Amino acid sequence: MRIGLLTSGGDCPGLNAVIRGAVLHGIKSFDDEFVGFQRGWRGLLDGDAVPLTRTEVRGLAKEGGTILGTSRTNPIEAPGGGVETVRRVLDDHGVDAVIAIGGEGSLAGAKRLSDAGLPIVGVPKTIDNDLRGTDYTFGFDTAVQIATDAMDRLRTTGQSHRRCMVAEVMGRHAGWIALHSGMSAGAHAVLIPEQRVPMSELFTWVREVHERGVAPLVVVAEGFLPEGFDEEFAGGGFQEDGRPRLGGVGEYLAAQIAEGAGVDTRYAILGHVQRGGAPTGFDRVLATRFGMAAVDLVRAGGWGRMVALHGTEIVPVDFTEALGGLKTVPQHRWDQARALFGR
Structure with a gap:
């Protein structure tokens, strides 16, 4: 043939x-x-x-x-x-x-x-x-490994300065990369498109960790909708198929955490680095x-x-x-991860 x-x-x-x-x-x-x-x-x-x-x-x-x-x-x-x-x-x-x-x-x-x-x-x-x-x-396992390696590095620099670090990863409609890499890196909060999380709860998680002398790590999928938002953050124009290029929620959350939780915060958008390499x-x-x-x-x-x-x-x-719809993170997987957030 x-x-x-x-x-x-x-x-x-x-x-x-x-x-x-x-x-x-x-x-x-x-x-x-x-x-x-x-x-x-x-x-x-x-x-x-x-x-x-x-x-x-x-x-x-x-x-x-x-x-x-x-x-x-x-x-x-x-x-x-x-x-x-x-x-x-x-x-x-x-x-x-x-x-x-x-x-x-x-x-x-x-x-x-x-x-x-x-x-x-x-x-x-x-x-x-x-x-x-x-x-x-x-490709998923590689993306998780790349994100985990980056988060390990973010945690060390965050700990040096007692800062909260926010890592934004890929995940337009499903939070699998955020969930797996966040659990792997020991994140103190993981935010995914499938779950709405009040900002007050996020601030509580961050404060609890910071008060223990630990630098908080927050992982967020690019498609996460913060409280008060009905559309994803799309600051990169549009793709060939007309879909918006997502990105920017990590920057927004860093500013909100700094103000609302009173913790110095920095962010990193991993973006296409998750797609590349061996x-x-x-x-x-x-x-x-x-x-x-x-x-x-x-x-x-x-x-x-x-x-x-x-x-x-x-x-x-x-x-x-x-093709019968996307495979999203089920509730029980989110609940399992959530038990590890905050203190």
């Missing part, structure tokens, strides 16, 4: 490991051929393809980013897009199937193409770990297994499905299972 690969949406550590796992498994196990469409769905619509051989993927598991590039192009709605365009490009390049590696938006486009009869399978990708149908997505060992293995399983799914003709992690096993699930 001749299989096309593309990476779509936001980048994250592990994308290259998926590409490597798929190409090596396909070539060595089935004598398949591979091409990569550059810049996600945009490259497929433009017919911008490059060959993917064993040479091109050598050593990729440890590399961050994606050698194919990415974009947030919608294959149906974008200029020049549509089912017939995709069908024509696949025919022109002799591609028998496409493995689409992406998040909710990318896989929604893949589902529409599959529903129209095109041979598409998916690999779930979201650094926020908020995609349904899979227990974990690659993936962790866990993410390398998970991404490799996803790539290999995606090839098996192609060979089985499992169109309209994606590979997913259930427990420790990789299984195929329908796109609809992944």
